[in-house]
Amino acid sequence: QFLSIQVHPDDGYARRVEGGRGKTEMWYVVDCEPDAFLYFGFEREISAEEMRRRIADHTITEALHRAPVHKGDVFFIGAGTIHAIGAGILLAEIQQNSNTTYRVYDFGRVGADGKPRELHVDKALDVTLRAPAPAGAPGAEMLAETADFRLRRLAKCDYFTVDALALSGNYRREMTGDSFVSVLCTEGGAALSCGGEEFPLRAGESLFVPADAPGFALAGNGELLLTTV
Template sequence: MKLYPLKFNPVYSYRIWGGEKLKTVLNKTYEEDSIGESWEISDVDGNETTVANGDLAGKTLRQLTEQFKGDFVGNKVYEDFGTDFPLLIKFIDAKTPLSIQVHPSNELAKERHNSFGKNEMWYIMQADKDAELIVGFNQDVEKDAYVKHVENGTLTDILNIEKVERGDTFYIPTGRVHAIGAGVLLAEIQQTSNITYRIYDYNRVDAKTGEMRELHTDMAVDAIDYKFYDDYETAYEVETNASKKLVHSPYFKTNIVEINGEINRDYTNTDSFVIYMCVEGALKLECEAGIYTMNTGETILLPATTTNVKLTSSENTRVLEASL
């Protein structure tokens, strides 16, 4: 059986802060209310996505890696990660703000949870007027001062708040305090991890449980990077019918591809799977295995054996192109 570009059945997650944009803007299909996340490609235990198209329909990422090894994920990726798929791909809709939170580093996550850390990036697909994100601190902070702010309920005084609009991009390394604000729809690419330390949750009661969500203030103290940075937002260039660098980190590389006409992509020297997230417009993808379509809010995974593809669009279409 041959590998081919794979679409997956998303896993939809209820969130206290979730809205309707995954359905109304991205045309996702589900019945529940307050769906905040569409996990597009996931190897997280209990939330594994399965192939939706072709002969491999129903297979999980782990089953695909076990069967095809380096042909699926890339030889170097298979050497480094075995059957653990290294990336988690999501769309997130925040109707109300997420909790203020932080993710532990690889070392801390391994020690405490036997998990990867959670370095991630956000690409803003749509934002309501005056929508905001919290990313990092607005000054260098001492650990003791931070603890006092948490205890006094004045944490937001020292946090960096960014107004956002479509196309804004942020890399969130482990240790960086952050939160998605109300009215933001975004694409998220991250390490495969579900470890989050909540610091503050606006004293909200979850309608499903009738209780406030657990906080992890003590665990967060040792996980936080208390420095101020002046480059929280990622600067990048876009060029029509070209792939341009967006976020390159030790954990994944993401480029932005803008298509109006056609572009050929050659992955002969890319020893990795490649994931496309269509964040604007629609396109046709052609390769040796056949012809595929993608619309805004759809994701497709090219196995490592897919080395040449042609992308065609008759409108301004943007795709996030992620690999290891």
């Protein structure tokens, strides 16, 4: 089923209203069923009044942009962008370290207590960018391509940097001491070597390389996401 339609505040609003952080995130589509789609921003700019009315009369999805998804797609969900993950989609979510979420619409579902789950309409109206979402992700570029690997930057923002590694041999990365590296295998498999030890990785598994590690190497055939702050 579709997850609820949500929006996240930026840091300024979250600090002022929630006493915490806002939330920016990125989705990488690992796999999906044919014709799968998700909601990402609006089809056109709308007013706050129209948004409130559409939530109340259950027509909010008619105003949202329905984005078809394919394996390998990237969606950058900046704070204020309304969104919902659709059915039949397996994705990796890289996010700012925050869980501040405003539920806009939940398709009329009820919780375990038989009551509708809480919506946060007023706060959502405060923070939502009621317009089409920007296409693409900030900082996306090709970084390197060799006989052993292809390294693409998927996104770079104030909260995270995500690189996609297509591995068909060997890859080595030196650590700079200013960030960990989260290594997530999305397809195939690889062996990660670090500090004299070797760790196997297969699709769906991840390893966390601490910032003070001397560096690491990957060997194998697969697709991996490398995330830093």
